[in-house]
Amino acid sequence: MEIRQLKTFQAIVNDGGFMKAATKLGYAQSTVTGHIQAIEEELGKPLFDRIGKQMVLTEIGKQLLPYANEIIVLMEKAIQLPANKKEMTGTLVIGASESLTTYRLPSVIRTYKAQFPRVQIILKPLTAEDMYEELKRGQLDLAFLMDKLITNEELCTIPLVTEKMALVLSNQQAKRAGKSSKDFLPADEVILYTERGCAYRYFFEKILNTHAYTPNNTLEFWSIEALKQCIICGLGASFLPLVTVKKEWMNHELTCILTKEDRIKTQMIYHKNKWLSPATQAFIKMVEEEAEVWKKA
Structure with a gap:
């Protein structure tokens, strides 16, 4: 079982089908089908049932998914081990609401990129609902949201500033x-x-x-x-x-x-089970420092 096959399996589940997974991963649909067939042959059982036009996970598919997610995360950890410990590398995937993407995060990202130029940042403008889903799937390293304080047993929430x-x-x-x-x-x-x-x-x-x-x-x-x-x-x-x-x-x-409204907080969120890479930890620290400036503005 190869890591690329598990990534294909994860993409089909997360993106809702073979065709969407092929588009996301840059594969031909036949390649996606081949990856799934290879896993199924190794396990001896199908991963999906086709019900109408929908692909639904079988019981073995449901059991495999958390292991696939964990293996992919472990691989990402290994990739982000820098050859030169003085130079940060890796990829940081951030989800944020439109207001924070536009008005809060650009200055942080500019400072971060100046300090860690080899870290790739992927900034995804998302609704709150989409952020929660992608955090739970492990697709986001960090999420930033303006909302009342989030309390969720699966998520770690860091309040940054009360928005006027x-x-x-x-x-x-x-x-x-x-x-x-x-x-x-x-x-x-x-x-x-x-x-x-x-x-x-x-x-x-x-x-x-x-x-x-x-x-x-x-x-x-x-x-x-x-x-x-x-x-x-x-x-x-x-x-x-x-x-x-x-x-x-x-x-x-x-x-x-x-107004006197004081329940809207800008907050930084990550999944409690998500591994915080050195690149992620550095970004969290930088955001917390910048938030002290936001509080005084």
């Missing part, structure tokens, strides 16, 4: 906003939401409910940058982490009304 949250309006809209808590937004305001599943969308909806504010018109955005531009041009109002709009606020391009 703001109601964000155009300068023209801010002049029309009511003074009382019930009328804190004009009655006809368009509410601009981030995507469903986003933590601060949930808290925005709670704030609106608290103020007995029922929006008549809403729009949903997947991109904070697009959402900000719509606010600036007067399309509507939103609720965002201050770090994502601070530059525009300081430049007087929009108005921020700071």
